[in-house]
Amino acid sequence: MSFNTRSSESVYVGMCEQLGTPTEVRHRREVIKTGEFLWRPIHFMRGLENSIGGSLRDGFMLETSDVDTMYWPPDHKVICDPSQISIYRIPHHTVILMEYEDAPPGSTKLRLLTPSGDPKINSSCIIINGETYILSSLFRARLLDYSKVNVVFARPSIQHGPCAAMSVAGMAFDHAYCFHCNYWPPVALPWIKRCQLNHWPSDCVLSEIVKEGCHVVPISSLPLDPERDSEWRISFSGAEHKLVHSMNHCQFICYGMLKIFLTEVINTDISDPCLCSYFIKTLMFWAIQLHSPIKWKPCNLLSCFWTCFKLLISWVYKGECPNFFIPQNNMFRVKVVGHKRAALFEKLYALYNEGIICLLLSPTIGEYLEKSIHYKYLTPGTEETRIVSDYYIDVCLFMDLNRLLDPYTVNTEEFARVIIALEQLQKTRSTSMQAISVQYFRPKLLRNYCFMSKQKLAIYSNRKLYYLLKIMKLAVKIGCVSEIVYLALYYYSDSHYELSLRCLQKAQERLTPPYTVYFGFKNENKYKRVMKGRSLIDRMKKGLIYDITLNSGYAYVFELIPEQLTNRVDGAGILYVPPLVMVHMLFFLNHHTLGNAVNSQRSIQDLHTLLLYDDGTHVPEDLRDISWQILGICQQTCGDYVGALSSFQCSLQEYPFNCIKKATVIRILTIFGHLLQKY
Template identity: 55%
Template sequence: MHHIPRLSEAVYVGMCCYVGSPTEVRIRREVMDTDEVLTRPVMIMRGLDRMMSGSCSEGFRLCKTSDVDVMFWFPDQKVICDLSQITLYRIPQHTMILMECENLPLGFTRLKLMTPSGNQAVNSSLIASNNEIYISSILFRAHMLEFRQAFGGIGRSSVQHGPCATINHLGFECDYAFCLRSHHWPNVALPWIQRCQLKNWPQDHVLSSIIKDGCHVVPISSSPLNPESGCEWRISFSGAEQKLVSSMNHCQFLCYGLLKIFLKEVINSTENESCLCSYFMKTVVFWVIQNDTHLAWVPENILVCFWTCFKLLISWVNRGECPNFFIPKNNMFRVKVVGQKQAALFGQLFGLYCKGISCLLLSPKIRQYLYLPIVYRTLRFRTDEGSIIHSCRLDFCLFNELKFRMSITSSLLKEIFELFISIEQIQICRLSPFQIVIVQRLLCTSLQLFSWFLSGQITEEISNKKRAYICDKSLKIMKLSSKIGCVSDILYLAILFYKNSHFEQSLRCLQRAQEKMSKPYVIYYNKGNKEMYRHAMAGVSLSDRMRKCLICDITLFEYLYIDELVPEQEVVKADGFFEIVIPPFVVLHMLLVLTHHKLGDIVRLKQSLQDIHNLMLCDDGTHVPEDYRDISWQILGICQQTCGDYMGALNAFQCSLQQAPIQVIQKATMFRIQKINDFLLQI
């Protein structure tokens, strides 16, 4: 076993590169947590609170295996564990719902309505039993699925998957779990607190935070096919699990990741129906961390840690018992791992056990990390973060998270003001350098929303003086946004100038944007010259690095920003979607074409039109990602149509129809094709 530490270090380094280094994982969590804190007041104003769950919230980004789960609940529906807790709430503003766990399988509860509810979803799910009113999990689940489907857009494709409404749009899958929240720790899990204190894991501050946050109840029964269990709800400890994962050291986190990869690539790689999921892997890691106090969770021991977890999993499968970490008497194998499935699974796992630690070579991903140290026996690996990844990779990680996680939008003034209040309040707290940039990014977005709101107040009915005042205020706010935002945010200012018919000012903004976006060190979708970035940004603050280097997509929400894109925005809105996302380089060239057209500059108009045409023909995905080629070809067609090149426009629209329908603009494309054909027939 003398070679195990060296192999462990190699696996640790490889996992850091694939799963993420300690700081990368921290960045991912901080972006998600800070975004949740800042946007929660707006969500509550809309009648729902939310929490990200699943492997994404834990810090994983394992391509398509990192599921995106979101839990939603009604903040005024209060679930209590004991009648004495009623005094903590205000009635009738709050609805009291009592958990009853007697005579039910462990981990499940009934929800008894104690005070009248004004919530439609709750009221439509009520059933009477033994002269009491209970909330049916079956009815609640069905009602919330209808609610999700009524949103339109990709929500229409929602299907029931356990307690969740699941959407699957062009390979992207997301689970929406509509549930109820309890701010109290359930009585059935009280022994868990004593066990944690006895075992000294998790640490006291983590334990206190978990108990304070309570739990959720999700609408799924112990026997979904049994109609008599329709009043049962499962107690969910998702919030607690998230805090436990966050409290792990990085070796423990990577061991959990190692088990997830091994499950996917080895255990579940056969054609037989899988009966193990990653939740069981997480439970194994929790139990091993808490019970095996002598196990060293360090890089040179990660394979021993993995093997310890794997042996515990095998023993559970052999006994047919997987004790829930919070309620050990709740056997999570009770229905899933039984009979022939259990026997076959044990046979498979025992076969892997007999191979020893070399069974990891069956995983294509893990085999990559073991190959070199096996072949070159003198090869050593450094496990400090600075030796594993370059510091600029941390910036790329942060920028990538900012692009994909910060997604709040609103057209209501009270919600925009609520965002400003949240931003002001969080700055009182001590923020990390990453959190400062996150807040800066949200402030930029909030200023843009406020500017567009003011711009939307300009109507034909108001006086010229008031129109000029509102226009001036809107422009000043958008200018401020462009100063604190990323490189591409100046395009929003150019759009606003264009919308207000200030074409010369729009052109100046576009020229500045073109200059900034052509720098060799800019980053778009994690693509950029890292060496140039490292040299150019040496000694520059993280906030300024974002302003000077990050390029983000341009998102057009429900406002009509550009007259030339009205058909597309109307079609998207009618189909239940709320935004169009366009690559910034396409927006830049489009606005140059439209602005030169408005100014009557024929020479520069032809050059700009040729530039956007070349961009679409020659780009390798660097400036026009594949997911946005439908709207990008559409915009090329619009530019050609505006300039009178109708045959070129028809060709571009046909190319748009041939792309993956990410932006759902096909009806607008067909409308434009029909319009051109009608025009050509009249000539």
């Protein structure tokens, strides 16, 4: 089958707009890497090491993108051979031996060689033939809700394979509790030779992968078979991310197209799809390594896609999907079998008979292929500077930064560890993105420390409060626009109402200019004019706006405590509030406390007008639940129970992003009580 070069380039340009240009993808990966580096000391002090994975770490930002995080106890060491025990310190380290006998390819058993001091691990053990083994099913059950107390979110989780799955801020998170092995497993040694023979990945990447070792995650080869509870899966997630990062951009785009085609075409109208994105990732690895004649260039993108698609059909026809690291492990063995496999092959073969125009069935990809068909004389430029503007790159970077969680610490020791990590990153930074990330995180960390410390102070000494206030002002000085709202919040909680009002006036002036960036695009021309000649750090400080996030572990404003408590139980433990909504709320609370009825009513009216007429510029649709809730709280505080009842009902009708429904219902019942007494 012949493929038109112009069509390939047209689809490439379109997919760069969807999936990211080389610069966008590189920024995305470096931002995630920096966030992981700063969170690591917090997890370590809570007894865990961690590594972020998932499609977000790969560099994708799709609706289906998820974040997979692996956690493991750093004092538990997994070895592949009994002789390796000599390098560890007993009893400071618990040593676990991988055993491959009687385990299918890709799986192993874990034998405990030295006692563990972790009760969760000890309760997951069973004696088999006089030896102590850790059962994957018991380990998984013991740690399913461990994240509710010890990791990041105060949220219950459900089992998803070997992971504890949850949704936070509209994004899927999978937490896998596992063990790390510093050694490359013997069963995967042939993979090294194969890579050297096929010259992919490069020797440098290959060396890094082997040096990092692997993980073992708590899932057996047949999860529903209780006789296989002693099996653990060997995971090469770290190696997989390095392989994805070593792809050129055409390969990355082809990988993204396959993921999109899987979601929008192959798996559509299937209630229980048997093909998953991990199979697509494996497919890409094999295609790159074994199909060396392919020239992975934008002008050949459709040919590359078609080669991968034919390989997928071949796998489904044979019922074999060889694991990239351990080919003897057929990953179709459980999921793609029987009538499911037959139906899948029939669908794939029908798509194959349509030819490359089957891509038109994908709304995302088809749009760009259709343009190349209709506009035959259009010659797209594949250079990055012709695909997106500098403004677009800035906005995408700001949005990627906004998606990262603030580093919340629970004590001074954790704060000190993160500060040290931040300073290390600043001294050793090798990229501009690390400098930007440091500048982004430092004010957030300082501000969170102030709210944490203020809450923990039993008796407020003037010296301590002065010290915390200086830190808050420093965070405003070096931080983005939203930080001044936190200073106003800090002043209000400290009963400095006039100072809070001054901050709010400044905040309102800085939040509303058209050149600011708040989860999307505004006015490119004004942004370019205002930011001309400024460094990226200055552009971020002046133009970036992010949500006001209220962590359930900290006390910010008394009036929102019911919402924080409800969110802690039913949500992520973090309330997300649009900054301009928080400004109007604080305007009202300050004026109301000072007894200024006229200005407090004006603040309520301004907030009501904003919610009625905003087009999503200042109040994102996902955050309208908390926004209407705040309006109702203000109305309830000043005695307007009818207005408050209407606002709370509006909050219930919005998408429950912040999970505050119980708090809303309680407030409604309270208002009914007041109205019954009145009438």
